[in-house]
Amino acid sequence: MTRRSYNQYCGLSRSLDLVGERWTLLIVRELMSGPKRYSDLVDTLDGIGTNLLASRVKQLDNDGLITRKQLPPPAASQVYELTPAGRELAAALVPLAVWGLRHRFDEPRRGDENYRAEWTLVFLAALIDPAATTGVRAVFQFWIDDSPAALSIDNGRVVVTPGEADDTDVVVTTDLRTLADLATRDLDPDLTKAAECLMIDGDATVAQLLLELLTERDGRSHARAVCC
Amino acid sequence: MTRRSYNQYCGLSRSLDLVGERWTLLIVRELMSGPKRYSDLVDTLDGIGTNLLASRVKQLDNDGLITRKQLPPPAASQVYELTPAGRELAAALVPLAVWGLRHRFDEPRRGDENYRAEWTLVFLAALIDPAATTGVRAVFQFWIDDSPAALSIDNGRVVVTPGEADDTDVVVTTDLRTLADLATRDLDPDLTKAAECLMIDGDATVAQLLLELLTERDGRSHARAVCC
């Protein structure tokens, strides 16, 4: 039983031979917000068959994109995490995710559609220029469409974690539609529309920095900040 | 008969709902080297079922990523081409293709594995900074693993076409492995190894420019040029 292949000597098709099957790239996305247990993946990847998940993580492990790791006692459980090659793959997914944020959000969130804030944050965080965060140390707690996730910046290291973090400097409450517009489009400079759906609470100068990091790319600013 | 969906309010999963099925992204890749007829796609996407191809182009058309266009008489045939949204999607695929070039070329080309030079060139061309080509007008004929394709640069416009072009300024003969290493890795500065498998013929200064365009990104040069 051999693996299905496009049989083309091409970077894209060889990538897709490896990770083009259903669910595979979403598993990689899940691991972008830190190591996860098998049952975490089952919970968050709603609809995946457990047999399929087991098969996928085995493939990803064999292909060197993720590793199993035993947590030290007393946890006694194992987690999956990205290898360096897996992290490079994750970085390569960012433009595809941003393309989706730009082109596939005309239709709003369906009622039954799942959502987790870290799904958005991992890709927006990848857009942040690490060099612009030297000397910065801050924790931003996001609530996006009522889902919590945190963005931690520590002197060039940018990390996203699901749920609520401790010692948060700033709390951002918004909806995904607004956040996607803010980060992926040239928003109207005064952010009037966005301001209605974007609440920022906490230290004003730190909040200002966040808005600059999210909107300022390629050396130019996409939006001027409004803060409360 | 509804379309299968991950049912997640996320940029990546919504992208994959649209273009994550088998063959879809390879059709997009094909159209990156110019409009193609149905039978062109059948020929080049070896192994795709004609029913599946028909279904895919219909989807891509409905989703606004490609359009059908009637060629003017006496051609009397129709071609498919990318829309602006489709071109943005294509641009988003570049990192994934480059990831494949970096991580999936340890195993060499299999004997039965298909290859076309434009598959490589469209992604390498996308890495070229258009701003670096202002005032430049040149046509580079590539022969990669014995397959021909041309890269045309015209004052900021970079275009790839399959096959042999007219009025070529420079002819580059190489194998994909060498070219991939050259463009995606920090190659040893004197290119000694690459020079064995890379022959450049034509105007020396224009050839020099090509090597700079292919290896110089993010403002730094990955390789010094060797030209014959």
Place this chain on the structure above:
DNA sequence: CCGGATCCGTAACGATACTG
């Protein structure tokens, strides 16, 4: 020949039940 549509066998996927 081009641009598909139809049919059918096989492989992949999805849901649930079960196990160490």
Place this chain on the structure above:
DNA sequence: CAGTATCGTTACGGATCCGG
């Protein structure tokens, strides 16, 4: 908790056929 096992359904692959 971390998976297997089973089984019905869907998607894909290959071939053939059909209208312009």
